[in-house]
Amino acid sequence: MRRWxxxxxxxxxxxxLIAxxxxxxxxxxxxxxxxxxSEASGEADSVAVAVGTVDTEILRLTAERATHPVTVFLPDGQVIGAAASRSAAVELASRGHSVTAAVAGGREILVAVQGAxxxxxxxxxFLSDAELAxxxxxxxxxxxxxxxxLVGLGILVGDRLARAVIRPIASLAGVSHRxxxxxxxxxxxxxxxxxxxxVGLALNHLAGRITGLLAEERENVADLSHRLRTPLTALRLETESLGDPEGAARIEARVDALERAVTSVITEARQRARDRAECDAVAVTEARVAFWSVLAEDQSRHFTLHLASGPLLVAVxxxxxxxxxxxxxxxVFAHTPEGVPFTVRLxxxxxxxxxxxxxxxxxxxTHTSLERGESGAGSTGLGLDIARRTxxxxxxxxxxxxxxEGGASVILFLAEA
Structure with missing residues (x-):
C-alpha cells in the first residue's frame, strides 16, 4: 500500500508539473x-540611420562591426556587408515594407530605408536558429x-504520509493476529x-470484551464443575455402605478418578493462560490402557497394545x-458390544x-460428525471432539x-514438543 x-x-x-x-x-x-x-531590429535601425548620410566605405565598416551578419541592399543594386541573396522578402522590403521572414537556417530582419x-x-x-534559441x-x-x-519531494512527502497511515494499520493487523x-x-x-x-479503539474494546466473556465462561464452567462435587461425595458415601468390599473398592476407585477429572476441569477453567505443555505419550497411553484393562477384563474384551520403545514427547x-x-x-466400550476386541497403537x-x-x-x-455436540450414535458427541481438539x-x-476388522479406527497425529 505504501508503494501504491x-x-x-x-x-x-x-x-x-507537466500542465x-x-x-x-x-x-x-x-x-x-x-x-x-528585438536586438537584431535595433542593429538594423542603427545601420539604417547611416544609409544615405555616409559614404559607402563608412557604411561597410558600420555593417561589419555589427553583432549579427548585416547586409545593405542599395537602390543601385550594390550590396554592402555580409553576402546574401536578394530574396522575395528583400524585394518586398525594397517597396517600402519592413518585414521579418523565415529562411533556411534562421530568420532575416528587413528594414526599408526610404529617402536613400x-x-x-x-x-x-540575419538571425540563425541558434541565436533565436x-x-x-x-x-x-x-x-x-x-x-x-518537485516530484521527488512529492514522493517523499507522500511516503511519509503513507507511513503515518500504514504504521497504525500494521499495528492493528499484528494485534489481531496475536x-x-x-x-x-x-x-x-x-x-x-x-x-x-x-478502528484501534474498537479493536481494543473488542479484545477487552472477548477477555471478559472468556473469563465469565471459565467461571461458569468452574462453578458447574464444582457442583458435581456434591453428588460425588454422596456417591462415595453410598459405596462405603455396600456389602461387597471388592465392589465397593472398585466403585470408589472410579469415583476417585471422576473426582480427579472434575478437579482438572475446574483448574483448567480457571487458568487464564497456559504455557506450551508437553508429556511422554508412551507413559500416558500405557497408564490409561492399564486403567481401562480392568473393565476390558470384566467385559471379556481382548485388547492389543503396541507402544513405541522409548519416550515420545508430544506438545500436549x-x-x-x-x-x-x-x-x-x-x-469403544460405549458403542461396541461386550466381548468386541480393540487395539491401541502408538x-x-x-x-x-x-x-x-x-x-x-x-x-x-453413516453421518458421523466431528462437530461438537453432534453424534451419529445417540451420545453427546463430545468424545471425538475432545480428541480432535487435543x-x-x-x-x-x-x-x-x-x-x-471392519470396525472404527480413530487416528490422531500429535505434533512433537
Missing part, C-alpha cells in the same frame, strides 16, 4: 526569440531539474488518521492426553507421533477410518 500511495503521488505531481512547465517552457522560447528579434539616393535601400540582419536549452534543463526535484493466536492481553496504541484511530499436557485416550476408549511419525484406537465393532455411523492443540490432526 507513493506511485499515486508521483503520478499526480507529474501531471500537475505548468510545458506552457512555461514554450513561453521561455517565445521570449528568447522576441529578445533576439536613387530609391529605397534595404537593411538585412540562445539560453532556451539551459532554461529548459533547469525547468526539468526543478520538475524532478488475539487470534490466543494472546488476549494484546492491545494496540490508537494512532494515525481519525478513522484508523477509531499429560492430563489432556489422558482425557483424550479416555474419551476414545470410552467410545508409534513415532515424522514430526510427532501417531495414536490409533481401533475396534472390531460395527464401525462409524490433537489440534498440539498442531496435529484427527482422522476417521475403518479398521482392518
Amino acid at each position: 500511495l507513493a506511485l499515486l503521488v508521483a503520478a499526480t505531481t507529474s501531471l500537475v 505548468l512547465l510545458v506552457p512555461l517552457a514554450l513561453l521561455v522560447r517565445t521570449v528568447a526569440e522576441s529578445g533576439a528579434v 539616393p536613387g530609391g529605397t535601400a534595404v537593411v538585412r540582419v 540562445r539560453g532556451v536549452a539551459q532554461v529548459w534543463a533547469g525547468l526539468a531539474a526543478l520538475g524532478l526535484v 488475539l487470534a493466536s490466543g494472546d488476549l492481553s494484546a492491545r494496540t496504541v490508537p494512532g494515525g488518521p481519525p478513522e484508523v484511530h477509531a 499436557a499429560a492430563d489432556e492426553l489422558a482425557a483424550c485416550v479416555d474419551a476414545l476408549l470410552g467410545n 508409534e513415532p511419525a515424522p514430526g510427532g507421533a501417531l495414536l490409533t484406537v481401533a475396534d472390531a465393532g460395527p464401525g462409524f455411523a 490433537a489440534e492443540s498440539s498442531g496435529g490432526s484427527l482422522s476417521l477410518r475403518s479398521s482392518p
Whole structure:
C-alpha cells in the first residue's frame, strides 16, 4: 500500500508539473526569440540611420562591426556587408515594407530605408536558429531539474504520509493476529488518521470484551464443575455402605478418578493462560490402557497394545492426553458390544507421533460428525471432539477410518514438543 500511495503521488505531481512547465517552457522560447528579434531590429535601425548620410566605405565598416551578419541592399543594386541573396522578402522590403521572414537556417530582419539616393535601400540582419534559441536549452534543463526535484519531494512527502497511515494499520493487523493466536492481553496504541484511530479503539474494546466473556465462561464452567462435587461425595458415601468390599473398592476407585477429572476441569477453567505443555505419550497411553484393562477384563474384551520403545514427547499436557485416550476408549466400550476386541497403537511419525484406537465393532455411523455436540450414535458427541481438539492443540490432526476388522479406527497425529 505504501508503494501504491507513493506511485499515486508521483503520478499526480507529474501531471500537475507537466500542465505548468510545458506552457512555461514554450513561453521561455517565445521570449528568447522576441529578445533576439528585438536586438537584431535595433542593429538594423542603427545601420539604417547611416544609409544615405555616409559614404559607402563608412557604411561597410558600420555593417561589419555589427553583432549579427548585416547586409545593405542599395537602390543601385550594390550590396554592402555580409553576402546574401536578394530574396522575395528583400524585394518586398525594397517597396517600402519592413518585414521579418523565415529562411533556411534562421530568420532575416528587413528594414526599408526610404529617402536613400536613387530609391529605397534595404537593411538585412540575419538571425540563425541558434541565436533565436540562445539560453532556451539551459532554461529548459533547469525547468526539468526543478520538475524532478518537485516530484521527488512529492514522493517523499507522500511516503511519509503513507507511513503515518500504514504504521497504525500494521499495528492493528499484528494485534489481531496475536488475539487470534490466543494472546488476549494484546492491545494496540490508537494512532494515525481519525478513522484508523477509531478502528484501534474498537479493536481494543473488542479484545477487552472477548477477555471478559472468556473469563465469565471459565467461571461458569468452574462453578458447574464444582457442583458435581456434591453428588460425588454422596456417591462415595453410598459405596462405603455396600456389602461387597471388592465392589465397593472398585466403585470408589472410579469415583476417585471422576473426582480427579472434575478437579482438572475446574483448574483448567480457571487458568487464564497456559504455557506450551508437553508429556511422554508412551507413559500416558500405557497408564490409561492399564486403567481401562480392568473393565476390558470384566467385559471379556481382548485388547492389543503396541507402544513405541522409548519416550515420545508430544506438545500436549499429560492430563489432556489422558482425557483424550479416555474419551476414545470410552467410545469403544460405549458403542461396541461386550466381548468386541480393540487395539491401541502408538508409534513415532515424522514430526510427532501417531495414536490409533481401533475396534472390531460395527464401525462409524453413516453421518458421523466431528462437530461438537453432534453424534451419529445417540451420545453427546463430545468424545471425538475432545480428541480432535487435543490433537489440534498440539498442531496435529484427527482422522476417521475403518479398521482392518471392519470396525472404527480413530487416528490422531500429535505434533512433537
